[in-house]
Amino acid sequence: MNKTILIKMLQEYSPLDPKEIISKDLMLNFLNQHNDCFERSLKIGHFTGSAWLINKNNTKALLMHHTKLDKWLQLGGHCDGDSNVLAVSIKEAQEESGLSNIIPVNENIFDIDVHLIPENKHGQEHYHYDVRFLLQVMDDEQIIQNRESKELRWINKSPQELPTKETSVTRMFYKWITTN
Numbered sequence: 443m444n445k446t447i448l449i450k451m452l453q454e455y456s457p458l459d460p461k462e463i464i465s466k467d468l469m470l471n472f473l474n475q476h477n478d479c480f481e482r483s484l485k486i487g488h489f490t491g492s493a494w495l496i497n498k499n500n501t502k503a504l505l506m507h508h509t510k511l512d513k514w515l516q517l518g519g520h521c522d523g524d525s526n527v528l529a530v531s532i533k534e535a536q537e538e539s540g541l542s543n544i545i546p547v548n549e550n551i552f553d554i555d556v557h558l559i560p561e562n563k564h565g566q567e568h569y570h571y572d573v574r575f576l577l578q579v580m581d582d583e584q585i586i587q588n589r590e591s592k593e594l595r596w597i598n599k600s601p602q603e604l605p606t607k608e609t610s611v612t613r614m615f616y617k618w619i620t621t622n
Contacts, residue, residue, distance in 0.1 A: 444525050445480075448489075448573070449473055455551045459613055465556040469571050479571070480521040487556075487569030491530030492518025493577040494552055494614045495539065500578070502598055503618060504539060505605065506591040510562065514595075514606035516574065516614060527573040535577055539594060540586025544577050552576040553617065555610040574614065 452470055457463050469489075478484045494516055495504045508515050519534040521527060528549060535544050553574040561567040585594045597603040599619040604612060 445473060445477075448525060448527060451551055452554070452573075455554065457554065461609065462554055462613075465554045465571075468556045469554060469573075472571055480523055480525050482520050482522055485566055485568060487571060489521045489525075489527060490518055490570045490572045491521060491527035491534060492516045492572050492574040493531045493535040493544075494574060494618060495535050495541075495544065495577050495579065496547075496618065497579050497596065498581060502596040503615070504579075504585065504594060504596055505611070506538060507593040507595075507605075509590055509592050510564070511559075512592075513608060515608065515611060518572065518574070519590075528575055531573070531575045532577060538588060538590055539579075540588070541579050541583045543580040543583065545580055547576040547578050549575075553610070553614045557610065572610075576618070 449470065452466055455466060457466055472479055476484060480489050482488055496502065504517065505514050506517055517535045517538045518531060521530045524530050528546060532544055536542055551573055555572045557570055557572065559568055559570055587594050595605065604615055
């Protein structure tokens, strides 16, 4: 995948949520303005790939309590030069969950979000241009937590199980329970 493919994927993506509509425009503009938009070295912001990861029966989704941000989020991370955001989302889901047999439900974008990462000891304030995919675990492996999370948790399709009110996470949750 290259930058052109991501531009095409974003152009074909038709979000209904107002925040996603804004994010789509921001992402397309960012892609056109910055050749290094997949590099973490671009200090104003960069692309990331994330996963709404479901179990093999599509009855649960895996969330992580992110160590650095101290928030419940989907799995995901930096592209670090890789313009194939789907491959990045799979790699990050594998690394952050310890699960190896993860595949995309399809290759379409599931959700997008542009959000500010606050300044911290690792770097200045910057934006993440996050492209999210619906991924699925294909077996019953046990999750293995790594240093990037305080906790990993499978949640059911019940809003009471959602451990956050973070808008972009709740948006993905409701997409998942209403379309699958």
